[in-house]
Amino acid sequence: MSVLEYVLVMKHILQFKIYKGDGQYVGEGVDLPIVTQGRTIDEVVARLNEALQLHLEGENLAELGLAPHPSALVNFELETAYA
8 A cells, every 4th residue: 555545544534423311411432432421512522622632642643544633523413303
């Protein structure tokens, strides 16, 4: 595999989802084993950011298949608004 091919297959965007749990919001990594929770969406986003930084601290991103400085994409699951 050439360097260019290797860079193209490296993950540039890390995905996370947020959903309403039992009384708190839950933030969960789709690509990485990260789970946290918070009372508000802002709180769970801040905790996801901190957990991601701690998870990747000191890691060789290339060995994890990640591009340098990957972005985080967070999806929020809305509660059903109809019955």
